Amino acid sequence: MIDRIHLETGHGIRSICKVLGLPRSSYYHAATPTANELSDLDIGGRIERIFRHHRRRYGYRRIWRDLAEDGVVCGPARVRRLMAERGLKAIQPRTYVPRTSDGKADKPSPNRLLKAGLPAAPDTAWAGDITFIPTTSGWLYLAVVIDLCSRCIVGWALDDHLRAELVTEAFRQGYHSRRPRPGLIFHSDRGSQYGSRLFRAQLAEAGALQSMSARANPYHNAWTESFIGTLKAEMLQGGCFRDGADARTE
Template sequence: MIWDQGLSVGQVCRDMGLGETAVRRWLAQLDAEQSGQAGIGKPLTAEQQRIRQLEAENRQLRQDNDLLKKGVGLLCPRTEMTYRCIAQLQEKADNTALLCRLLGVSRSGFYAACSRRGEPARVCPTSTHLRAAFAASGRCYGSRRLRAVLHAQGLRVGRYRIRTLMRINGLRPVWRRKFIHTTDSRHGLPIADNVLNRHFTPATANAAWVSDITYIRTRSGWLYLAAVLDLYSRKIVGWAMAPNMPAELVCSALQMAITQRQPPAGLIVHSDRGSQYASEAHRALLSRHGLTGSMSRKGNCWDNAVMERFFLNLKRERVWQNDYANHAEACRDITDYIVGFYNNVRLHSTLGYLPPTAYERKTAVQHPIEVSGIT
């Protein structure tokens, strides 16, 4: 425009024969419209009305907040009274950070005041749910799995908050470690190649199984457990227990898995180099069903790490917390752990915090052809 070129409004009006008052009114209206306002003689749009309403509400909230801070400062001049007020308000609003910010105090100061009074820093309603979840897990879940359980119940609690609550409530798994060697690889029996080669994440079910033997202490002597695990879902698909470790023990566990799952030919069955797995009976069972044998390298426990991890979980979460009087009692409890907890309830981080059975059902719906044969 002409006045943008350094000319005054009066000079432009004189040169063009226009009224100065009208030109100035036009300029004011143009500036208002360009800034998003209504302009002279132009009604507000619905969006502009909403923006003005929000601005008014925001001003009112700031005034109310300032009034609250000034009122608290006048009525409760002592900081200790503010801390007590926050402790009472926590029963209705479970957000310490928000309450401290609104009342103008620090969280660290509030926690320190609670500690001086000998009170817990925060009475959180999730403590009850946390204790219940911890008890339901057999007192074996850590903060990660407890977080997944609480999230499934609709309680959004962070892992580090759960660790704090576990410390406050005295929730701490206690494990004991005892070891005994169960593998005898000093024999002249045939050894299979390491076909699995640590490929612990097959794309489908019934593609690769791992197996091993472990021991269970009872007052009547050792009880030996042979188990077979499907690497796809980490599910125990076969197991057998006996007071000794003949080849029939591992054959019984494998036969149970075959009967339950009906695997296709070519399935890899991986184990260590123990004499039981290298025995003629075990090799004949593999051959009869068209299964491929695989064995770990000598003295390398990492080649069968998934099975070793299952045995560690079994002992930490169940066996080491009990004192079995005899073999029958141990067999019942271990079977209950496998069927009633590990396969159907226990959350597995590798499976996205799902139990093996639930994971298989979920993937069977998504890929019904790939995971066929699941029982």
Template sequence: MSATDEKQRKPRRPRREFTAEYKAGAVKLVLEEGKSIPQAARDLDLTESALRLWVEQTKTDRGEGRPGALATGEREELSRLRKENRELRLEREIPKKCGGLLREGDEVKFAFIDAKKALFPVASLCRHLEVSRSGYYAWAKRSESERKKSDRALGVEVLAVHQESRGRYGAPRVHAELKARGRRVARKRVARLMRQAGLRARTRRRFVRTTDSAHGHPVAPNSLARNFQPGQPDRAWVGDITYVWTEEGWLYLAVLLDLFSRKVVGWAMGERIDRGLVLSALDMALLGGPAPQLHHSDRGSQYASEDYRQLLEAHGIGCSMSRKGNCWDNAVAESFFSTLKLELVYITRFKTREAAKQSLFEYIEVFYNRKR
């Protein structure tokens, strides 16, 4: 087959539509998080041309010129902010404050530095872990036993998986990921290496029920009946709302998940927990693909409102609601929020709602939907 024929047979990438909130989150990955356009595009499964267009449009809207056109003071401020961002990334990468590595011996610290030296300067790593550079280089020159060499190589892989999960995976999930990659290793060995490197799983917090079903809107029967495995995508979506605390006050998050893939197909964030929030999440989901046969949620007034029911009906989507006071009828959505809070919200202090929005966007679109 010729290259031309192969190109002709290759399916075209389907055209996707995005909400303004999604575009803003993608642009912030480049302009505020410091990612390159190619990297951010890969993380979000976007075309580079589309993301570059959004970035340039945002710069134009902000009235930003080329870097060379900045005043001296502005360039210095930009340089300072970039340096601070690098330091913050370094602090996140090096688990200093958790005390894990600081309580271990120098051998463990040196092994960690050896695994990270391709990403950060050795001097910075040694400073953060309170060891000397001369000590590290002396350690690096020593001959190692085959077992230690094997542990060190495996430790690099364990660390890589843990970092890819953004520090959220414990030993069972790290072991499962290594196994999926074809690495045959005992789970206890993975746990030992993680313990030595100060890498550990998070602890869960208790569940808090927030749904208020005391309203006068019609309530749909539970048509889903806990059938959480529909067999095909776009058969059923489940939705729910949660809240995230910031130093500016509460931020509310509404999501819709496809039951088959467990992908977040629609989401919206805002300061108010009203029907506009869930309508925005539904709008995003409908832009992204075909409408499902069934929509399931709790009995909250937002989902039972006339506007929401009319939008479902306009797209031929059946409505299903959990039984009163039964969170298990919407267990998939509840499980997603539990994981989100365990892996992000409970371990992060958000100064502003905008900071929380960006972290949630990156968790959902970069980590959860693409890697989880």
């Protein structure tokens, strides 16, 4: 306010402070940024660059991890505050809406995870699912395989068909990169691709045990459903890819 009056009237700072009943020291103290304010300015700029670089996909937790990897010392609460002050809001996936399994698998396998529970070690239980990916030139289909311990994607396949080869390619990729021991549990819904002879033969060759969700119970495969929802929210942002090459690049 004092600066504005000074610019508009041309009066000196001393005169303005005297009229307002303020000591000049208060003005100069307020005009000089503190060390914390300078630090906020620096970290805030870093946060905004990371946020823009990842195209609004990163929330405060991911940005905090990136800052920590770069040696920037600050807490997640500070990152959240600075993001709020700058109006930086990450893309949020839609609330999970369950969809029923199609139940087309011939002789569906039992849900082995109900007894075994979630794994305590990587590469002992995986889950798979299929989703559609829109492009301007037509639909593509994505099969993913997730490790249920680390929640990492261990395999994926993208193609323009829904044949069993789509899921076998995703599993093959994960198997050759991770080399799980025999006894691996592979969980999915009751889709016909997962119930096909081709895929079941692949599991048998790898020494893996098949597990399937109960009919019309998508919550039994909520890990992949949640990942797919986040993937679409962050990557598509309400739009679509140009073509298959664009989708694979992303």
